[in-house]
Amino acid sequence: MKKSMLAVTALAAVGLLALAGCGQTGSSGAPAASSTPKAAHHFNIRCWNDEFQGRFRNYSTLWDHTNEDGTDTLKDGTIVNWIIVENKDNKYQNALDTAIQGQDAAAADDKIDMFLVEADYAMKYSQQDIAMDVKADVGLTDSDLAQQYDYTKKILTANGKLKGVSWQAAPGLYAYRTDIADAVLGTHEPDAVQAKISDWTKFNSVAAEMKAKNYYMLAGKDDSYRTYSNNVTHKWVSDEGVCTLDPNIKQWVKDTKSYADNKYLAGTGTDYALWGSAWANEMSKAGSTFGFFWSTWGINFSLQGYADPAKLKKADSSNLWGKYRVCQGPQSYYWGGTWMVGAKGSDDVAIIKQTMLDLTCNGTIMGKITRDTDDYTNNKAAMTAIGNDPTYGSDFLGGQNHVKLFTAAADNIHMDYLSAYDQGCNESFQNAMADYFTKKATYPEAIQNFKTKLKATYSDVTFDATFDAAL
Amino acid sequence: MKPLLRRHKNHISYNFWGLIFLIPFFVIFIWLQLVPLGRTFYYAFEKYFYSTGKGSFIGPTFCGWDNFAYIFTNGAIRKYYFFDQSIGSWWMPDIAYYLANTLIIWLMGFIPQIIVSLALAIWFTDARLKLKFTRFWKTVMYMPNLIMAAAFGMLFLMLFSSDGPVVQILMSMGILHEQFSFGDSEFWVRFIIALINFLMWFGNTTLLLMSGVMGIDESIFESAVVDGSSAHHTFWAITFPLLKPIFIYVFITSLIGGIQLFDVAWMVTRGGGGPNLTSLTVMSYLYMLINKAKNYGQAGALSIVMFFITAALSMSVFYVSISQKNPEKGVARERRKRFRTYKDCDPTRLEMARISHQQGGISL
Numbered sequence: 001m002k003k004s005m006l007a008v009t010a011l012a013a014v015g016l017l018a019l020a021g022c023g024q025t026g027s028s029g030a031p032a033a034s035s036t037p038k039a040a041h042h043f044n045i046r047c048w049n050d051e052f053q054g055r056f057r058n059y060s061t062l063w064d065h066t067n068e069d070g071t072d073t074l075k076d077g078t079i080v081n082w083i084i085v086e087n088k089d090n091k092y093q094n095a096l097d098t099a100i101q102g103q104d105a106a107a108a109d110d111k112i113d114m115f116l117v118e119a120d121y122a123m124k125y126s127q128q129d130i131a132m133d134v135k136a137d138v139g140l141t142d143s144d145l146a147q148q149y150d151y152t153k154k155i156l157t158a159n160g161k162l163k164g165v166s167w168q169a170a171p172g173l174y175a176y177r178t179d180i181a182d183a184v185l186g187t188h189e190p191d192a193v194q195a196k197i198s199d200w201t202k203f204n205s206v207a208a209e210m211k212a213k214n215y216y217m218l219a220g221k222d223d224s225y226r227t228y229s230n231n232v233t234h235k236w237v238s239d240e241g242v243c244t245l246d247p248n249i250k251q252w253v254k255d256t257k258s259y260a261d262n263k264y265l266a267g268t269g270t271d272y273a274l275w276g277s278a279w280a281n282e283m284s285k286a287g288s289t290f291g292f293f294w295s296t297w298g299i300n301f302s303l304q305g306y307a308d309p310a311k312l313k314k315a316d317s318s319n320l321w322g323k324y325r326v327c328q329g330p331q332s333y334y335w336g337g338t339w340m341v342g343a344k345g346s347d348d349v350a351i352i353k354q355t356m357l358d359l360t361c362n363g364t365i366m367g368k369i370t371r372d373t374d375d376y377t378n379n380k381a382a383m384t385a386i387g388n389d390p391t392y393g394s395d396f397l398g399g400q401n402h403v404k405l406f407t408a409a410a411d412n413i414h415m416d417y418l419s420a421y422d423q424g425c426n427e428s429f430q431n432a433m434a435d436y437f438t439k440k441a442t443y444p445e446a447i448q449n450f451k452t453k454l455k456a457t458y459s460d461v462t463f464d465a466t467f468d469a470a471l
Numbered sequence: 472m473k474p475l476l477r478r479h480k481n482h483i484s485y486n487f488w489g490l491i492f493l494i495p496f497f498v499i500f501i502w503l504q505l506v507p508l509g510r511t512f513y514y515a516f517e518k519y520f521y522s523t524g525k526g527s528f529i530g531p532t533f534c535g536w537d538n539f540a541y542i543f544t545n546g547a548i549r550k551y552y553f554f555d556q557s558i559g560s561w562w563m564p565d566i567a568y569y570l571a572n573t574l575i576i577w578l579m580g581f582i583p584q585i586i587v588s589l590a591l592a593i594w595f596t597d598a599r600l601k602l603k604f605t606r607f608w609k610t611v612m613y614m615p616n617l618i619m620a621a622a623f624g625m626l627f628l629m630l631f632s633s634d635g636p637v638v639q640i641l642m643s644m645g646i647l648h649e650q651f652s653f654g655d656s657e658f659w660v661r662f663i664i665a666l667i668n669f670l671m672w673f674g675n676t677t678l679l680l681m682s683g684v685m686g687i688d689e690s691i692f693e694s695a696v697v698d699g700s701s702a703h704h705t706f707w708a709i710t711f712p713l714l715k716p717i718f719i720y721v722f723i724t725s726l727i728g729g730i731q732l733f734d735v736a737w738m739v740t741r742g743g744g745g746p747n748l749t750s751l752t753v754m755s756y757l758y759m760l761i762n763k764a765k766n767y768g769q770a771g772a773l774s775i776v777m778f779f780i781t782a783a784l785s786m787s788v789f790y791v792s793i794s795q796k797n798p799e800k801g802v803a804r805e806r807r808k809r810f811r812t813y814k815d816c817d818p819t820r821l822e823m824a825r826i827s828h829q830q831g832g833i834s835l
Contacts, residue, residue, distance in 0.1 A: 088742070089742050089762075089763070090762070090763050094762055094763075094765075097521075124523060124526060127526055128526050237524070239524070241524055267633060267650070267652070268655075269633055269652030269654060269655040270652070270654040270655060270741070270743065271632050271633040271634070271652060271654065272633070277629070277632050277633075277634065277635075278632065278633045278634050281634060420523050420524055420526070421523055421524070424523075424763070431743050434655075434743075434746075435746050435747050438652075438655045438746065440655065440657070440746040440747055441550075441746075441747050445549075445550070445747065448547050448548075448549075449747065449748055451547075452547065452565060452748065453744070453748075453759075455545075455764075456756060456759040456760060456763065456764055457759065457763040457764055458523050458763075458764060459520040459521075459522070459764045459765075459766040459769070460520070460522050460523075460524065460529070
């Protein structure tokens with residue numbers, strides 16, 4: 001009798017626990033459709049971080065409110081479903097490729113409606129059928145797209161068709177600390193500093209000056225990579241699948257090696273690689289690095305977060321808010337950028353069209369984005385207006401009007417030498433050269449490691465003789 | 472015979488229902504284990520990969536032994552490291568290099584693991600030591616096994632980073648004079664991976680060895696004590712030989728697990744493979760083939776090659792450790808080795824030799 005009572009009590013307790021999970025809040029246990037009618041259909045967006053999420057929520061004219069489970073509801077009741085997969089190690093591309101393969105067979109609510117691509121793999125997806133033609137399929141007109149910078153359109157043009165649009169242009173710049181500039185160069189005015197680092201020779205001599213006063217010119221070995229890699233004259237991998245080493249990339253290896261040997265870098269190890277923990281620390285008050293190569297998205301998306309880890313959003317003795325300025329740097333370049341691509345098979349072309357119009361063609365909205373976030377948006381008229389506005393200044397950059405600096409530079413960006421293999425090549429090359437900079441491997445050995453890693457990332461790539469030449 | 476048949480007919484048989492309940496297992500086994508296994512073998516002989524340039528899959532087309540040939544001929548001249556020093560460089564196929572990395576990391580973790588586990592097993596089962604809180608210690612020892620290897624890897628990555636706690640402690644103790652990057656040293660990256668493996672598995676090994684020690688008949692220990700055997704002698708003469716079967720089991724399962732080492736190595740090196748690819752394990756290479764290159768042909772071939780290598784290593788360990796089953800031979804060998812006449816033989820050792828042979832161990 002006692003045993004059966006115990007068993008019954010135990011069963012009841014387990015049953016109560018199970019029932020407690022299905023409360024009426026319906027947040028995690030119950031399906032998302034519990035708060036809205038099941039008939040409301042889904043708009044699926046694939047991306048790799050929350051940058052676009054922020055833009056969409058704050059600036060899209062269709063957005064109504066965010067739901068508890070992280071999805072958003074639009075004014076017509078459609079539910080926006082965010083599928084976020086991080087970029088590292090090709091994870092985002094792998095997930096996207098799998099989803100694209102299943103696009104035809106998927107149910108209408110599960111099909112991808114829109115996905116984002118980065119400059120590194122823009123070419124790969126623009127050539128695929130899944131990418132909708134922005135003019136013919138989505139319905140944007142030439143006059144809508146007129147104010148966009150040419151390179152943002154060219155990069156996603158395949159076979160004469162424009163396949164995606166971006167809300168941002170990403171000209172590159174050099175962000176430096178005013179306190180270190182004052183201590184070593186005697187001034188922190190952007191024009192004066194730019195005069196001192198306007199080409200690589202001058203940049204390297206300032207690096208020596210920094211070292212003499214125990215500061216570092218750059219934080220890690222990957223910092224200057226984009227500046228070199230965006231001024232190449234060859235694609236990483238040709239159309240026949242032959243991988244070649246551009247002379248400019250080789251120059252990066254030579255220059256960074258001399259920086260590493262002379263100790264102009266805060267560190268050469270993996271912790272000082274791009275996105276490493278010690279590298280991020282260098283951007284905060286605890287670091288002693290003079291400056292960083294960032295593009296415009298990097299200022300608001302990355303540098304702000306690292307310089308002001310407590311997110312106070314105002315100058316304080318514990319952070320570097322207001323203590324960074326930007327200047328052009330030794331060479332003009334660009335870094336990445338995000339493009340929106342509509343996916344064929346989507347049943348919400350109207351939403352795709354309106355989102356693209358709002359965020360990439362509407363000058364008013366895009367001007368507002370720049371004023372709010374310091375992001376450099378893809379609208380020539382709006383950027384020129386802000387550049388000429390004497391009252392505009394970025395609070396984070398101590399009141400500097402950085403937009404003015406780049407209205408000229410943005411028009412000169414060329415993305416002629418992109419290939420579909422860029423992400424893997426860039427990542428593997430930087431990792432392989434790390435051993436050379438830390439003196440763990442000789443240059444030929446580092447090249448061998450690069451080849452090994454690349455063959456494990458792309459099966460159909462061969463290498464030409466540029467890799468065998470001495471440094 | 473007739474009475475038997477009648478008995479059989481009157482017996483209610485539930486065999487039918489037993490088979491019905493076995494169906495779920497067979498369905499899932501065939502669908503999720505057997506079919507993928509067959510497909511792996513199938514793909515190994517096919518050229519089948521994703522071409523980034525064309526944006527689509529190439530194949531599957533039959534290509535015979537090409538994938539296997541590629542695995543064994545794709546290599547380079549590499550340096551080999553003993554601690555942080557290079558001991559020379561020669562050509563090796565990539566798979567041999569990764570296998571060497573894997574086995575070195577495994578040995579670096581396994582040797583301390585087995586020594587510590589043996590010591591702990593002996594101490595925890597020795598009634599004379601009167602250890603307190605043994606239940607607490609056993610639980611705590613086993614707990615690292617419950618943590619996911621990937622979480623462990625990330626934790627140690629943060630602990631050992633250039634500005635992390637370990638470096639700061641060592642600097643404040645004066646052992647380090649400037650920032651040291653653990654992640655850039657061939658030896659230290661392998662050490663961290665081996666350390667994580669050690670922490671995760673030594674509890675498990677200790678419990679297994681404890682059960683082995685507790686399975687030895689108490690009377691043998693008592694007779695050894697009566698004969699005046701010291702603890703040290705008891706261990707080497709009695710406990711260790713009788714633990715041989717459990718020891719072999721631990722060795723083989725740890726070897727198989729060590730060859731499959733992936734998640735810890737991947738997380739600690741953040742997918743990079745360590746300096747000079749010295750911590751890139753075979754399974755990391757397989758992961759890259761499947762997830763990055765999407766080269767299912769080569770991945771299948773690599774899986775089959777690893778299967779045969781693992782089987783060969785396990786078999787060799789097994790056969791080296793199993794000797795002839797003839798107990799008298801062990802006794803005779805013992806006598807020949809140490810004594811001229813039978814009456815000089817230590818009776819305890821003779822008894823041990825006989826028992827250990829019955830249990831399949833090596834003679835003393």
